[in-house]
Amino acid sequence: MKTDIILAGVGGQGILSIAATIGMSALHNNLHLKQAEVHGMSQRGGAVQSNMRISDKPISSDLIPMGEADIILSVEPMESLRYLPYLKKGGWLVTNTTPFININNYPEIEEVLAEIKKQKNHISLDADSIAAEIGSKRSSNIVMLGAATPFFDISFESFEEGIRQIFARKGEDIINVNIQALRAGRDFTEKNR
Amino acid sequence: MQKLLLLGDEAIAQGALDGGISGIYAYPGTPSTEITEYVQASNFAKENNIHSDWSVNEKTAMEAGLGMSYAGKRAMVCMKHVGLNVAADAFINSSITGVNGGLIVVSADDPSMHSSQNEQDSRFYGNFAMIPMLEPVNQQEAYEMAYYGYELSEKYKLPVLLRITTRLAHSRAGVETLEQKPQNDISLPSNLTQFVLLPSIARKQYKILLSNQASIEAASEESIFNKYIDGSDKKLGIITTGIAYNYLMENFQDKELKHPVLKIGQYPIPRKQVNKMLKECDKVLVIEEGYPVVEEMLKGYQEAGTPIIGRLDGTLPRDGELNPNLVANALGFETVLDGTIPELVKNRPPSMCVGCGHIDAYNALNEALIPYGVGRVFSDIGCYTLGALPPYNAVNSCVDMGASITMAKGAADAGMIGVVAVIGDSTFTHSGITGLIDCVSENTPVTIIISDNFTTGMTGGQDSKALGKIEDICEGVGVHPDHIRVFKPLKKNMEEMVQIMKEELEYNGVSVIIPRRQCVQTMKNKKLAEQLINLNLK
Ligand SMILES: Cc1ncc(C[n+]2csc(CCOP(=O)(O)OP(=O)(O)O)c2C)c(N)n1
Ligand code: SF4
Numbered sequence: 001m002k003t004d005i006i007l008a009g010v011g012g013q014g015i016l017s018i019a020a021t022i023g024m025s026a027l028h029n030n031l032h033l034k035q036a037e038v039h040g041m042s043q044r045g046g047a048v049q050s051n052m053r054i055s056d057k058p059i060s061s062d063l064i065p066m067g068e069a070d071i072i073l074s075v076e077p078m079e080s081l082r083y084l085p086y087l088k089k090g091g092w093l094v095t096n097t098t099p100f101i102n103i104n105n106y107p108e109i110e111e112v113l114a115e116i117k118k119q120k121n122h123i124s125l126d127a128d129s130i131a132a133e134i135g136s137k138r139s140s141n142i143v144m145l146g147a148a149t150p151f152f153d154i155s156f157e158s159f160e161e162g163i164r165q166i167f168a169r170k171g172e173d174i175i176n177v178n179i180q181a182l183r184a185g186r187d188f189t190e191k192n193r
Numbered sequence: 194m195q196k197l198l199l200l201g202d203e204a205i206a207q208g209a210l211d212g213g214i215s216g217i218y219a220y221p222g223t224p225s226t227e228i229t230e231y232v233q234a235s236n237f238a239k240e241n242n243i244h245s246d247w248s249v250n251e252k253t254a255m256e257a258g259l260g261m262s263y264a265g266k267r268a269m270v271c272m273k274h275v276g277l278n279v280a281a282d283a284f285i286n287s288s289i290t291g292v293n294g295g296l297i298v299v300s301a302d303d304p305s306m307h308s309s310q311n312e313q314d315s316r317f318y319g320n321f322a323m324i325p326m327l328e329p330v331n332q333q334e335a336y337e338m339a340y341y342g343y344e345l346s347e348k349y350k351l352p353v354l355l356r357i358t359t360r361l362a363h364s365r366a367g368v369e370t371l372e373q374k375p376q377n378d379i380s381l382p383s384n385l386t387q388f389v390l391l392p393s394i395a396r397k398q399y400k401i402l403l404s405n406q407a408s409i410e411a412a413s414e415e416s417i418f419n420k421y422i423d424g425s426d427k428k429l430g431i432i433t434t435g436i437a438y439n440y441l442m443e444n445f446q447d448k449e450l451k452h453p454v455l456k457i458g459q460y461p462i463p464r465k466q467v468n469k470m471l472k473e474c475d476k477v478l479v480i481e482e483g484y485p486v487v488e489e490m491l492k493g494y495q496e497a498g499t500p501i502i503g504r505l506d507g508t509l510p511r512d513g514e515l516n517p518n519l520v521a522n523a524l525g526f527e528t529v530l531d532g533t534i535p536e537l538v539k540n541r542p543p544s545m546c547v548g549c550g551h552i553d554a555y556n557a558l559n560e561a562l563i564p565y566g567v568g569r570v571f572s573d574i575g576c577y578t579l580g581a582l583p584p585y586n587a588v589n590s591c592v593d594m595g596a597s598i599t600m601a602k603g604a605a606d607a608g609m610i611g612v613v614a615v616i617g618d619s620t621f622t623h624s625g626i627t628g629l630i631d632c633v634s635e636n637t638p639v640t641i642i643i644s645d646n647f648t649t650g651m652t653g654g655q656d657s658k659a660l661g662k663i664e665d666i667c668e669g670v671g672v673h674p675d676h677i678r679v680f681k682p683l684k685k686n687m688e689e690m691v692q693i694m695k696e697e698l699e700y701n702g703v704s705v706i707i708p709r710r711q712c713v714q715t716m717k718n719k720k721l722a723e724q725l726i727n728l729n730l731k
Binding site: 010011012023027032033034035036037038039040041042043044045046047051059060061062063064065066067078079081082084085086087088089102103105106107111112115 | 198200223224226227307308360361363364365366367436438439440442443446516517518521528529530531532533534535537538539540541542543544545546576579651652653
């Protein structure tokens, strides 16, 4: 079993909290894990990605080879497209549809969404609205993670456990709202895949 | 034994803590920053009084580390690759003095320049200094090298260079820890003159360093970090260093690797093993992250005349970071790609945060400079360097830390008028003060903008050694108090800011302008908030 994930977004959007949750869930299952993060310059509003590799066997490269990612999980629609050369045939593109516009030549959002729809295996959802409905705008990242969980070889319960550990210090309310967010994301995918 | 999920940087820090360090000295710099931050956050370090405050720059860090070693204790010194240029004087000479307590210098290279001005390879410095060098293949080895590196350092009485690159520094994996070692007791060096590099002593010390070379090379031959993995297909032999080994193995997940492989993690390179490969194989491919350091060396000292391929002949790209696909190409494997990047995807370069004070300062500066014309603003390294990009296009240089003030001086000396330097508070104390003294001693007509945001912003908001001291420093080195001007960079203060800048641009001498407003990314930092209140800066 091996799952290679590219996490994508814009510096400051907090993709590392998604990575940390996946990491916890993988550890919970005694899996091997490598997670290459981006720190530094690009964190100032630039395009950022994290390569996350999970396997039941030892992992060699910290970087995912092109054409081998099982999942691209993006918290921003245009960013989801930047890493398409990494997606393997039959891999899933899971993305938020709310754009983060900090450049003046950002393409028309309709065109971006149309490009996403061209992907055979895609899930696109407005995670920001779903998070707002739950009453926790800040949990949109976790909604996105939830939407990707059906494509992992890790049980949903392990992800819930991951959330509990990551947010342990923030108290029961925060844990619960994030578990709700995780479930909402998963439910969207189950209905729309 | 404990299993932790750690960044490569954190693994090094944990290895150093478990290896018995008494202090870590560093100046922040991507991708090395998290080593020191890990020690700063460690309760163990606090309880055991392990030094971890930031140094003012890499040179002071290197020297303080050497001082701790002189006193018999184990120290670690960390920096990004260009920091080693700053520390080079102390670093190179530390190989001549030798060490007492173990000393590991960590230099983190940044191939592909994710966050740097260049992609220089620190291994040149290791060779230059003629000291043992370590280059880990993964997070576990990073931990072990920091841990065992102190034994190596103390055995040969030399500093050890631990070289990593961005990918390892910022990638997380599981690490198993070893038994915690106690700190060393204070002790004097056995030779009380070895640190006195007067020519007569330095010559002796240098001979000792030279005579040590055979033994550190022998240590490499026996090192657990160097492995010769024999193979039946001798048409090609493969040498990898550090993490390049992973990119090789990634290409053999479902194929058998039949070529002999020499995996190098400790330098000087193990000459016997290398020569064995050169003798037995028809051709040798060298895969290394960074410059073709090993490849060039092999071309020099091989005996068998075996062709050597790698970055120099184009088998691998001459520049940039390696990845599994580039290594696949070098091995002649094909990569089949399904997706391409749609054309509508636009570049998204880094930019200053919304609400950043540097932005207001640049808007005022651009306005004030209209009468002088473009092309006269020398800048430096920090978030404010992003002012070089549109829509600001406000600065014309970024070379190395401190170069803004000194380049502005040179341009003013050349007769350019309206010359401006823009530097951040942390960069000012890192390397700006010396240049300011140059300006003051000749009363050079330059306008120096020290954009003070109370922090080292670019690297993630570490302490700034300039906090609350900038005016005193400037006055202390001789800037006239009338020409030290402070304002709060806010849109509503635009008129005042432009006016002050115009006045100082007209002044025929050294002016310092200090736009002062807190970096918006540090608003949650409680310690800083307290300091600002105590200093009356809030
Ligand atoms: C010799 C060297 N050391 C460290 C760095 C990494 N570095 C780049 S910018 C920066 C800090 C800048 O802080 P400051 O001058 O206060 O500006 P700010 O980013 O806060 O605007 C550092 C440490 C470097 N580029 N070169
Ligand atoms: S991190 Fe601070 S200094 Fe850097 S751009 Fe953002 S607000 Fe400005």
